[in-house]
Amino acid sequence: MIRNEVIDSLMGRKSIRKYTDQIPSEEEILTVVRAGQQAPFAMQLGSVIIQRNPETNTFNAPVQFIILCDIHRMEKVMEARGWKREASNIHSLLFGVQDAAYMAQNMVTAAESLGMGSCYIGVAPYMSEKLRQDCNLPDHVFPLVILTMGFPAEDPPVRPRYPVEFHLFEEKYPEFTGEMVNRAMDEMDRGYLEQDYYRKANFMIPLADKSQEEKFTFDNYSWTEHISRKTAQWNRDPEDILKLLRICGLSPTE
Ligand SMILES: Cc1cc2nc3c(=O)[nH]c(=O)nc-3n(C[C@H](O)[C@H](O)[C@H](O)COP(=O)(O)O)c2cc1C
Helix, strand or coil, X not given: CCCCHHHHHHHHCCCCCCECCCCCCHHHHHHHHHHHHCCCCCCCCEEEEEECCCCCCHHHCXXXXXXXXXXXXHHHHHHHCCCCCCCCHHHHHHHHHHHHHHHHHHHHHHHHHCXXXXXXXXXXXXXXXXXXXXXXXXXXXXXXXXXXXXXECCCCCCCCCCCHHHCCCCCCCCCCCHHHXXXXXXXXXXXXXXXXXXXXXXXCCCCCCCCCCCCCCCCCCCHHHHHHHHHHHCCCCHHHHHHHHHHCCCCCCC
16 A cells, blocks of 8 residues: 555544644634535535534533534525425435535545544434424525544544445455455454454443343454444434434425
8 A cells, every 4th residue: 555644644534532722723723624515516515604603612612613504595596596495305415414524524634634633423304303493494404414623632543444345346346255255354343353353442332131141251342343333223214313404494395
């Protein structure tokens, strides 16, 4: 693999969940957000709200950004041009999610280059109602994710990833063999076990079916079981997310 400063920074990044009290300067914050703005975009549908209260920010981070999928601003520009959005909400959302996410990830990389760390917090959509009130969000703005940021007060190891051949497919999508799946699972599970990740976090997702006996301990509970339990047991009702989108005026069937 080729190495240079940019690649090394990308390969060495890890989510940071503990921060020093040092407050990023206005120049650092502006630099991070400008680098975010410069991400590729479909329609510039990403916006960010900065929150600067460590007492209320997740992980007491000195700053956090609410990353917004912002279709309202596009409509303002269109209105000034005498147009009205007729593109469906699902279309606008699909591109809005991308614009906002690429912007956020540029901010992550820029922060890293300035010696800062960050962590995404996925609960934002589920806080839509509160965030609409707290942050004055108009209709057609959807809170996608929170991004905490500041100077690291921890130095966790780089977390494992699937082997590259489990992510990169040459021309055609492969038929996964049991061996490929096992190798990829092993890479992830061994990686997280070596870091004692779930024991240190003291967290194991409980089995929803109480009649099932828990067979895992922190000696063998690892990422593939964790992620499977999430996706097998949680977020089953599509109404949960549809309701949130409707609250934001973005019903995906309109
Ligand atoms: C959309 C999204 C939501 C996330 N939500 C959370 C979260 O709620 N809490 C948390 O501690 N980490 C969260 N993360 C961070 C991931 O746990 C982390 O990126 C992943 O475990 C890989 O670790 P690394 O970033 O250190 O490589 C989230 C990441 C993404 C992209």
